[in-house]
Amino acid sequence: MWRLWLMALGLGFLLVSCRKNVDEPQPPADDFAGFVKPANFPAPVYKLENNQVTKAGFELGRALFYDPALSRNNTISCGSCHIQGSAFTQHGHDVSHGIDDRLGTRNSPAIMNLAWMPSFFWDGGVFDLDLQPVVPITNHVEMDETVENVIRKLQGMPKYRDLFKKAYNSEEITTARLMKALSQFMIMCVSANSKYDKVKRNEAGETFTPEEQAGYALFKQMCADCHTEPLFTDNSFRNNGIGIGFNNDEGRAMITFKPDDKYRFKVPSLRNLKYTAPYMHDGRILNLNGVLNHYAAGVKQTPNLDPLLQKNGGLGLPLTETGKQQIIAFLNTLNDTDFINNRLLAEQ
Amino acid sequence: MAGMILTSCSKNDKIEPVNTEVKAPIILEFDNIAGDNNLQLNAGTYINALGEQFTVNTLKYFVSNIKLTNTNGTQYIVPQDSSYFLVDESLPESTDIRLNVPEGDYKTVEFVLGVDSLRSTMDLSKRTGVLDVASGHDGMYWSWASGYIFFKMEGTSPAAPVDGTGQRKFRYHIGGFGSAGSPINNVKIIKIDLQAGGLAKVRKGRESQVHLMADVMKVFNGAPNVSIAANSNVMSGLFSQTVSSNYSNMFTHNHTHN
Structure with missing residues (x-):
């Protein structure tokens, strides 16, 4: 009897899965929840309404964050100086070292709970997270590149044509799209589980x-x-x-x-x-x-x-x-x- | 030749009536000069009020938020999203700002020299074209202290001290929109009266050309005079306010072609 029941269940499952394939959109591959405000945190200051976090946008941002193509000689990625195991800092270094081992003048800050931060860097010189990556990309001692040239490099990489298309429904790479994808990754770096x-x-x-x-x-x-x-x-x-x-x-x-x-x-x-x-x-x-x-x-x-x-x-x-x-x-x-x-x- | 004269006469004499429902072209020409001379990048040598000789290699500035007022007192505001221009003396096409405005006889031109604070803090997707922070070629954005450089003039002068590269250069990069409680706000509103030099008579089928002069000598000559020897590098610091106050007087209307 219970075998029959199992068979019925299996059949039901098959039926459901058939129907799913035919009639319904594919379920998400994983349970990406997007940006979630922790219950004990205040409202974020980052303008999410101008940059809703999506799975594809976040994944594009993550790929960019870990890609050394953002630096002049393709050796340094954001992740080089912001290491996850060190809460996205460059653990053990007083001041951070970037391209060609050039030394900066300040300790690399943690990428953590940035959606609640109204300004960035030790001096607060940047007031919009979307503009933050321009600084390390163009800084002589960090990545020593131009945003213009980063876009040119990414345009030549099939991987990014695909990732931008998934995130923005077109392959076009603009400054805003590039920066907002990086922001999506960065604001997802929420630490609220201590x-x-x-x-x-x-x-x-x-x-x-x-x-x-x-x-x-x-x-x-x-x-x-x-x-x-x-x-x-x-x-x-x-x-x-x-x-x-x-x-x-x-x-x-x-x-x-x-x-x-x-x-x-x-x-x-x-x-x-x-x-x-x-x-x-x-x-x-x-x-x-x-x-x-x-x-x-x-x-x-x-x-x-x-x-x-x-x-x-x-x-x-x-x-x-x-x-x-x-x-x-x-x-x-x-x-x-x-x-x-x-x-x-x-x-x- | 006779035909040309006839045409030009008829143009001036028989100006059509205004239909404000119709838009027509107007060109604001920014003719960069140095005192009594036309500005020649990398070539011309000029002398400021303090007797310092100088040559200009780079001259760029943002013109934005353009407003035109006609003889009835009606103001036309160029739609904000399409009202940002970068005048670059090394790019001849950039010195003519082409607009489409309602027909009318315009008596004043007003614009912001620089980029207003609202746009300077606007979402990145609203900062395209000359405002794209990626356009490294124009070098008109400060990344570490987020903001546009409104006015950039660089050159050489025997009065300038020798810099790290062995050259006698002066570099004036002026910006600052008063962000983060900074006292430095170098956003300048420039108002130019066209009545003496000729109204801009904007009509369909014509191309009104307002010939403005921008005199770089005014960057140095003012109250007070700016000395290259004493201030060869002026960036975002407090002295930038003296320079911007001086250069806010650099624009004059020469004449209008209708």
Whole structure:
């Protein structure tokens, strides 16, 4: 009897699958969900209405992201300096090195939760993610190419004629199409699955340990004004007192020409710190102990030092040894292994 | 010859009545000059008010957001999407801006020298043609501090200090639309009165040509005078405001052919 039932089921299945092939469009090959806002995140600032993420657009963007054709001598891809296993930074390098091993002047920032970021680079010189890739592509020490020539190269590659056609229903490669595909890939680099996120979303009974909880309390008291939850940055530009760097990088003032902006840099997110060392705009601090020690005892009085770091007549933050370790324990709950292992974001 | 004179006389004397429902061509000609001389790239030598000799190798600027006002006071705004032009002295065809506007007798021409802040922050798909950030050949976009270079003039001058390449060059790259609270806004609105030099009588079957002069000497000569020796490289910094204030006076109307 149950064999008959199975046969009927099989027949039913066959029938369904026949009907599917004949009458219905093919189901998607996988369950690509597009851009999904995590429940504990605010609304994104990236204008998704001008660039809806599609599977084909994302896949085109991913292919471009990992393609060295974007560089002058076809040796450097975006992925060369933004490595997934390092939360899309160039782990272990103080300043990033690009084409012909030329050195940059700043530490490559993480490509992570960019849809919530109103400006890009340590100085915020670019305010639209779609314009961001022009900088590394044309920078002499990064990819040293022109966008015009990248388009010419891509036009000569059958793979891209196919991928652009899938994404945009035509083979034509324009600046906007190229950049928007890269944006689709980049905004899909969402990190929101750390222990912290699970605790916040009450997932699977996840809770902080007492040490993490104590660190979280200290964090909210001393760090969260700038490293605002849940993205762990308020996207402002501040001088955190690390002292003027080796090349007198003036940071935000190089964009605004305002004396008040000298030595201010973008407040970085604190997510995935385990993978993104070294720290600060020029990668001068090697580990989290060093960072906490800086805020406890290393803050230097330089022009435009942030007022939050010079309260009560002293410099820095009143951190005890125990307090530092508790904060580090909390910061470690912001590491997201799902993000760095997400196959969807990897070179295929 | 006689025929030509007759034709040109009849053109001026018997101008047809205006039908504002009909569009007709008008050309804005940007004739780049240097004081009393026609500008000759890489060849002509000129002397500014401070006595500094100079030669111009590159001259490019954006003309956008063109508006024309007729003698009735009615303003015609060229549709924004088709109102961006790059005048490049090295490309003769780029110095004539061809438009189709309603028939009328136009008394003023207004335009933005540069690219307005709205377009400078617009979606990339709305920035094509001369505004395409990929068009590396024109070098009129700053990538690291997102924005267009509105006005670019480069050249050589014995007054300029020797640069890293061993040359005595001056480079003026002026832009900045006041983004990110920057005090630098070099977007300039230029208004030119055509009444003294001749109204633009735009009619179907004719081609009104408004001959404008753009005098690069005005980049240096103004209040204050700009010295090549003291400022051989002016990019997006604070001094760019002095240069843009000077060059906002470079445009004059010479005459109109109707």
